[in-house]
């Protein structure tokens with residue numbers, strides 16, 4: 500079996516040695532421009548079109564991340580990016596759920612314990628104990644209840660918060676109230692105090708966190724965007740922060756990355772920013788997932804993780 504690997508920044512040698520340990524019989528190589536040699540499987544992130552165009556014999560392509568929006572948007576512009584009929588797989592969890600849990604739980608507790616208010620008081624040298632918030636006033640609403648959203652929901656249930664999720668179809672996570680479809684989005688938003696976004700980027704989800712949705716949240720709500728920048732209408736967020744509807748926001752992803760220096764988000768006192776690091780690809784766990792998927796595919800089985808190209812995730 501031949502495997503080709505391409506990632507613009509990852510250490511290819513490290514990945515290839517991890518893969519080789521899991522798949523000792525495979526011939527694995529880093530793909531370089533001009534390589535048209537045989538390949539059964541391709542592992543890619545931002546692949547150049549010439550890597551996959553016209554390839555025959557390819558059994559599957561693996562995206563080296565959870566979100567496949569960048570590859571699908573390139574595919575729209577250049578249908579040769581993926582050979583027709585070849586399935587595309589993405590990473591399911593592979594260590595990202597734990598990172599998302601850490602990020603979401605720490606930030607929810609930061610707001611719940613009013614550390615944002617105490618930081619503001621500290622800057623004024625003010626010693627002023629504030630009233631506690633009650634968990635019952637701190638409903639967490641998670642947009643997107645898939646592999647990552649589901650795990651984040653479970654961890655917040657463990658901290659005793661009322662948790663609800665919104666997805667395409669109803670979910671059955673223990674202790675989590677499930678809402679589904681556009682017709683239940685308002686009911687989901689109503690009374691949500693912390694809105695956490697873990698949706699995929701598709702035409703249906705772009706701009707979903709806008710004034711209309713934010714105005715339906717509880718007063719003094721918070722927004723935590725962990726998915727993609729295009730989900731959030733940044734001007735609407737700033738308006739809601741300045742009107743007092745929103746108390747704070749923490750953003751990991753932006754419609755333009757790196758976030759330009761002139762963005763007002765950098766300077767807003769109630770916006771916290773991380774540079775798209777909420778959950779990164781962990782090589783060893785990713786390789787385990789990819790290898791086991793390849794083994795299943797080679798046996799003619801139907802492993803999970805295949806992207807529905809029509810649906811867009």
Ligand SMILES: NC(=O)C1=CN([C@@H]2O[C@H](COP(=O)(O)OP(=O)(O)OC[C@H]3O[C@@H](n4cnc5c(N)ncnc54)[C@H](O)[C@@H]3O)[C@@H](O)[C@H]2O)C=CC1
Nearest residue numbers: 565566643644645646647648666667699703725726777778
């Ligand atoms: N900031 C970061 O570092 C990272 C961000 N991500 C983002 O997180 C996203 C989610 O990842 P997973 O949980 O693995 O995806 P997933 O495919 O397992 O879950 C997606 C969820 O969104 C829901 N959904 C999709 N379209 C919908 C619609 N139109 N209406 C209602 N619900 C809809 C699905 O029902 C599902 O519950 C990725 O697509 C990626 O963009 C992923 C990893 C790291």
Ligand SMILES: O=C(O)C(=O)CO
Nearest residue numbers: 564565566778779780
């Ligand atoms: O895996 C993804 O989709 C990411 O955003 C990685 O940072």
